[in-house]
Amino acid sequence: MSQIKCKNLTLGYGSQEILSGLSFEVNRGDYLCIVGSNGSGKTTLMKTVLGLTKPLGGSIEFSDGLSASGIGYLPQQTDVQRDFPASVYEIVISGCLGRGGFHPFYTKADKALAAQAMERMDIKGLKNSCYRELSGGQQQRVLLARALCATRDILLLDEPVAGLDPKVTADMYALIDSLNKNDGVTVIMISHDVDKALRYASHILHIGTDIFFGTRAEYEVFKANRNGG
Amino acid sequence: MTDIFTTLASYLERSFVQNAIIVGVLIALCSSLLGVTLVLKRYSFIGDGLSHVAFGAMAIAAVIGLTDDMPLTLAITVVCAVLLLRMGKNAKIKGDAAIAVISVGSLAIGYLLMNLFSTSSNISGDVCSTLFGSTSILTLSSFDVWMCVILSVIVVLFFVLFYNRIFSVTFDENFAKATGQRAGLYNLLIAIVIAVIIVVSMQLVGSLLISALVIFPALSAMRVFKSFKSVTICSAIISVICALTGLLISILAGTPVGSTIVGVDIVVFIIFLIIGKITGGKKA
Numbered sequence: 001m002s003q004i005k006c007k008n009l010t011l012g013y014g015s016q017e018i019l020s021g022l023s024f025e026v027n028r029g030d031y032l033c034i035v036g037s038n039g040s041g042k043t044t045l046m047k048t049v050l051g052l053t054k055p056l057g058g059s060i061e062f063s064d065g066l067s068a069s070g071i072g073y074l075p076q077q078t079d080v081q082r083d084f085p086a087s088v089y090e091i092v093i094s095g096c097l098g099r100g101g102f103h104p105f106y107t108k109a110d111k112a113l114a115a116q117a118m119e120r121m122d123i124k125g126l127k128n129s130c131y132r133e134l135s136g137g138q139q140q141r142v143l144l145a146r147a148l149c150a151t152r153d154i155l156l157l158d159e160p161v162a163g164l165d166p167k168v169t170a171d172m173y174a175l176i177d178s179l180n181k182n183d184g185v186t187v188i189m190i191s192h193d194v195d196k197a198l199r200y201a202s203h204i205l206h207i208g209t210d211i212f213f214g215t216r217a218e219y220e221v222f223k224a225n226r227n228g229g
Numbered sequence: 230m231t232d233i234f235t236t237l238a239s240y241l242e243r244s245f246v247q248n249a250i251i252v253g254v255l256i257a258l259c260s261s262l263l264g265v266t267l268v269l270k271r272y273s274f275i276g277d278g279l280s281h282v283a284f285g286a287m288a289i290a291a292v293i294g295l296t297d298d299m300p301l302t303l304a305i306t307v308v309c310a311v312l313l314l315r316m317g318k319n320a321k322i323k324g325d326a327a328i329a330v331i332s333v334g335s336l337a338i339g340y341l342l343m344n345l346f347s348t349s350s351n352i353s354g355d356v357c358s359t360l361f362g363s364t365s366i367l368t369l370s371s372f373d374v375w376m377c378v379i380l381s382v383i384v385v386l387f388f389v390l391f392y393n394r395i396f397s398v399t400f401d402e403n404f405a406k407a408t409g410q411r412a413g414l415y416n417l418l419i420a421i422v423i424a425v426i427i428v429v430s431m432q433l434v435g436s437l438l439i440s441a442l443v444i445f446p447a448l449s450a451m452r453v454f455k456s457f458k459s460v461t462i463c464s465a466i467i468s469v470i471c472a473l474t475g476l477l478i479s480i481l482a483g484t485p486v487g488s489t490i491v492g493v494d495i496v497v498f499i500i501f502l503i504i505g506k507i508t509g510g511k512k513a
């Protein structure tokens with residue numbers, strides 16, 4: 001059964017269309033990689049799925065117990081965050097706020113969840129560290145832990161390894177892969193590193209002038225044909 | 230030296246000075262709470278725009294002849310805060326341009342109204358005190374004091390109850406929205422509370438200097454402290470101490486209240502800047 005089903009989506013802002021005729025679906029446990037050149041609309045697609053941007057056409061359905069609010073998200077970093085004074089713990093536990101019900105303060109369950117997420121991401125020792133003083137890889141782990149506080153169902157990751165050095169990049173990919181394989185988290189990841197995407201992903205969505213959606217094996221064929229013709 | 234203290238002691242016995250100190254401390258506390266959010270969300274320009282709106286609204290209240298201008302000023306400023314927030318979201322009207330139009334417009338109209346209709350013989354004095362606060366803090370009516378106490382309690386209560394949410398939408402609004410937090414609602418509440426803070430603070434420092442009161446303590450605290458909680462607590466303490474110091478200096482030296490407080494804020498900012506450089510340098 002599919003968790004997210006997008007039918008004939010048209011993406012864009014206002015009257016400006018970026019992409020149209022986009023259809024794909026994501027099932028529980030899938031690892032979908034979204035690839036495409038810079039500016040092709042990958043981030044826009046992710047934001048549309050998250051409900052941050054309205055689609056210009058088409059539909060997005062959530063099912064299998066998933067709702068738009070049951071999604072964990074790792075955004076591309078913004079400038080605001082680069083000089084934001086916040087401790088690792090403050091950021092991680094803020095992922096619990098979307099869990100419904102208005103509690104002005106964090107509950108015991110929230111705190112347990114945050115501790116567990118930090119443990120899983122191997123950042124327990126950084127609990128009281130200042131976020132803006134961490135390395136890029138550590139920052140991404142913090143944001144991943146926050147996303148895990150929001151949900152254990154599905155993670156949407158927007159270029160999680162951008163700006164990381166090769167060693168840290170490999171660690172990050174391994175971590176995401178283990179979340180997918182061992183914890184059963186559905187992963188949708190934007191990446192412009194197609195080779196790495198092909199190594200881990202179960203499905204590929206290629207956007208740009210020609211749109212492709214299918215399994216990894218099908219994508220290899222698609223790529224070979226495209227390069228050949 | 231003892232001379233200064235006896236003068237100070239004799240001032241502190243007077244009820245208008247006591248009122249000024251109560252109001253000053255409350256305003257300083259409130260204005261510092263949302264400082265970090267304002268600085269980091271690039272909302273500072275909204276704060277600036279709103280303070281001009283509040284000036285225009287006060288002029289209208291004066292022209293109509295209201296004895297207590299605060300309720301009307303408050304209503305108009307809150308409405309404008311909501312409008313500005315809406316416009317900022319609307320991609321078609323540039324948020325910055327909208328703010329410029331509203332804020333400069335209110336300044337001009339406010340001054341015009343005061344000139345045309347004011348019955349006072351000292352218009353430029355009136356205008357100056359609305360803009361820079363001058364001595365109005367020492368002539369508070371008991372209505373002003375109560376109004377300020379009630380609004381401060383509301384602001385502090387809001388801040389405590391929504392503290393975690395304010396952190397979340399300030400740090401990462403997109404994540405908050407994506408995970409089902411009601412970021413739109415919190416933004417709206419923040420905008421309204423900013424409007425309230427501005428109207429209350431106008432009495433202390435006048436409309437032109439409010440931004441300084443809101444932003445300097447947060448900037449100072451951010452130089453040295455590293456978590457949101459410690460920055461918030463520190464900026465509240467800085468703000469209150471600066472306001473008290475500024476008030477006492479201005480009472481003793483007869484300097485304008487608003488500019489004296491902001492002056493103290495600036496000195497503290499420079500001190501924290503240096504501390505931040507030193508401690509930050511050690512870590513690197």
Ligand SMILES: Nc1ncnc2c1ncn2[C@@H]1O[C@H](COP(=O)(O)OP(=O)(O)O)[C@@H](O)[C@H]1O
Pocket residue numbers: 013018036037038039040041042043044045
């Ligand atoms: N908020 C926005 N308003 C209007 N256009 C935008 C906005 N964000 C991105 N775009 C445009 O949409 C296109 C796709 O951007 P994006 O989705 O960020 O691409 P990618 O993530 O694939 O690099 C770009 O041409 C960009 O200029």
Ligand SMILES: [Mg+2]
Pocket residue numbers: 042043044076
């Ligand atoms: Mg992108």
